Amino acid sequence: MIRPFLILCVIFLHCNGEFLSNKIRKFPDGFQFGASTSAYQIEGGWYEDGKGLSIWDIATHTDPSQIKDKSTGDVAADSYHLYKRDVEIAKELGLDFYRFSVSWPRILPKGFSEQINQAGIDYYNNLIDELLKNNIKPFLTMYHWDLPYELQKLGGWVNPYIIDWFVDYAKVLYDNFGDRVKLWTTINEPKQICYEGYGSTLKAPMLNVTGVAEYICAKNVLLAHAKAYHLYDEHYRKIQNGTIGISISCTWFEPASDTVDDHQAAIDARQFDWGQYAHPIFSKAGDFPLELKRNIALKSAEQGYPRSRLPELSASEICLIRGSSDFFGVNSYTTKLTYRDASLEGMYAVPSYMDDMAAVIISNPAWPQAQSTWLQEVPWGFHKILKEIMKLYDNPPVYITENGWSTSGGLLDEDRIRYYRNYLNVLLDAIEEGCDVRKFTAWTLIDNFEWKNGYTEKFGLYEVDFSSEKHNRTPRKSAYIYKEIIRTRTLDPTYEPEKFSV
Numbered sequence: 001m002i003r004p005f006l007i008l009c010v011i012f013l014h015c016n017g018e019f020l021s022n023k024i025r026k027f028p029d030g031f032q033f034g035a036s037t038s039a040y041q042i043e044g045g046w047y048e049d050g051k052g053l054s055i056w057d058i059a060t061h062t063d064p065s066q067i068k069d070k071s072t073g074d075v076a077a078d079s080y081h082l083y084k085r086d087v088e089i090a091k092e093l094g095l096d097f098y099r100f101s102v103s104w105p106r107i108l109p110k111g112f113s114e115q116i117n118q119a120g121i122d123y124y125n126n127l128i129d130e131l132l133k134n135n136i137k138p139f140l141t142m143y144h145w146d147l148p149y150e151l152q153k154l155g156g157w158v159n160p161y162i163i164d165w166f167v168d169y170a171k172v173l174y175d176n177f178g179d180r181v182k183l184w185t186t187i188n189e190p191k192q193i194c195y196e197g198y199g200s201t202l203k204a205p206m207l208n209v210t211g212v213a214e215y216i217c218a219k220n221v222l223l224a225h226a227k228a229y230h231l232y233d234e235h236y237r238k239i240q241n242g243t244i245g246i247s248i249s250c251t252w253f254e255p256a257s258d259t260v261d262d263h264q265a266a267i268d269a270r271q272f273d274w275g276q277y278a279h280p281i282f283s284k285a286g287d288f289p290l291e292l293k294r295n296i297a298l299k300s301a302e303q304g305y306p307r308s309r310l311p312e313l314s315a316s317e318i319c320l321i322r323g324s325s326d327f328f329g330v331n332s333y334t335t336k337l338t339y340r341d342a343s344l345e346g347m348y349a350v351p352s353y354m355d356d357m358a359a360v361i362i363s364n365p366a367w368p369q370a371q372s373t374w375l376q377e378v379p380w381g382f383h384k385i386l387k388e389i390m391k392l393y394d395n396p397p398v399y400i401t402e403n404g405w406s407t408s409g410g411l412l413d414e415d416r417i418r419y420y421r422n423y424l425n426v427l428l429d430a431i432e433e434g435c436d437v438r439k440f441t442a443w444t445l446i447d448n449f450e451w452k453n454g455y456t457e458k459f460g461l462y463e464v465d466f467s468s469e470k471h472n473r474t475p476r477k478s479a480y481i482y483k484e485i486i487r488t489r490t491l492d493p494t495y496e497p498e499k500f501s502v
């Protein structure tokens with residue numbers, strides 16, 4: 001019963017907060033700014049011009065009650081028709097690059113590369129050309145969760161053949177877009193794909209084969225990424241001269257107290273959350289992290305499994321994966337407190353990812369809360385992530401590929417402005433302390449379909465009017481602030497946009 005006391009201590013320690021000085025701080029030369037979106041969340045056109053179905057089309061149509069407001073991405077922000085306006089917005093903001101994702105089933109309706117949907121190729125060609133015409137670099141994400149349903153019928157990310165299917169798809173993208181696209185992410189957020197999609201019901205395909213499917217998926221995602229990377233590295237890089245990497249979601253887990261147990265719980269949580277994917281790629285040793293291998297092997301043995309539920313990586317697989325990313329794409333939003341409590345055994349399904357991790361994860365109610373329940377503003381946690389990546393992985397080039405804040409709506413978004421300023425402020429601290437952070441990407445350009453939360457959470461720098469067929473886009477106050485940061489390449493905490501009026 002000492003928990004509440006310990007947690008209060010933590011609240012006290014971390015509550016004196018981040019005080020932004022009024023100092024104007026400059027970003028390093030060459031630092032680039034962008035904004036990010038993903039195909040299913042904004043495009044709509046779900047059944048147009050030969051597009052195949054994705055697992056999100058199936059999830060939203062077969063059981064609408066799984067989505068908070070029973071909505072779908074059928075139309076979303078209608079970017080399939082309004083992409084020129086999206087590029088105009090990117091131009092208004094002065095973005096250096098725009099990170100978007102390609103819908104695999106829009107290009108390959110059945111998932112396989114024997115049948116290419118030309119209308120899909122045309123759509124992305126138009127988008128890419130429009131960006132380049134406006135001097136904005138296209139940053140292409142190959143996979144942001146909308147798997148072709150035809151491949152899910154075959155098991156999706158738990159079928160090892162998906163490694164080949166993904167590489168075939170990557171080849172189609174390099175062949176069609178690589179002459180103009182020089183920035184690539186293979187896979188966006190493996191944890192959300194594997195744990196949330198296969199080891200629980202939080203994301204499509206909501207497989208919920210807990211404690212088993214998420215680890216098979218992790219191995220296949222890592223190998224699919226690595227093989228797509230090597231295909232580019234060995235066959236395309238010489239001609240196309242691009243940069244290619246992976247984006248991993250990184251939450252900071254802070255020990256809830258100074259005990260050895262709580263420290264170990266925080267380390268375990270970080271290794272399950274992002275080390276699981278980062279360690280095999282970015283560490284010197286390669287392979288899954290020790291904490292992951294140890295915890296899952298121990299639990300599996302206790303539970304009577306003949307071998308660990310975490311698949312092994314062979315020596316040649318370890319080699320293939322290690323070093324297979326030109327940059328560490330960090331998607332980071334928030335921080336959690338972590339502790340170990342033996343008496344809470346039994347609170348998670350057995351077997352499961354959470355039970356294997358054996359850490360209890362809580363939020364600190366004193367931290368500013370976004371519209372999304374999982375999202376609180378904790379800039380010092382973001383700072384610790386950047387320092388930890390520098391330390392663990394020998395200071396790789398880091399691109400922040402997502403960071404952002406949700407509200408319930410409205411154009412006057414003071415808390416989003418405060419969030420971005422505080423996060424960019426500690427990002428500058430990290431750079432001064434030696435972290436090799438080179439790009440920052442706001443999530444997101446425009447309001448979108450926020451997965452199981454539908455349209456109830458607004459992350460956009462621009463508001464989208466989902467109630468009108470026109471889907472008008474209007475800049476929020478934060479858009480003017482971000483625009484000024486990009487224009488001046490400085491962080492000025494006192495800047496107020498003159499032109500902004502609601």
Ligand SMILES: *[C@@H]1O[C@H](CO)[C@@H](O)[C@H](O)[C@H]1NC(C)=O
Nearest residue numbers: 201208209210349350351352
């Ligand atoms: C997911 O599976 C676990 C068993 O591993 C079960 O306890 C839980 O109720 C399932 N969740 C849903 C939403 O079906």
Ligand SMILES: *[C@@H]1O[C@H](CO)[C@@H](O)[C@H](O)[C@H]1NC(C)=O
Nearest residue numbers: 182237238239240241242243
């Ligand atoms: C390749 O790209 C780099 C920047 O990423 C540039 O400096 C270099 O000139 C390019 N080389 C060729 C051959 O295009």
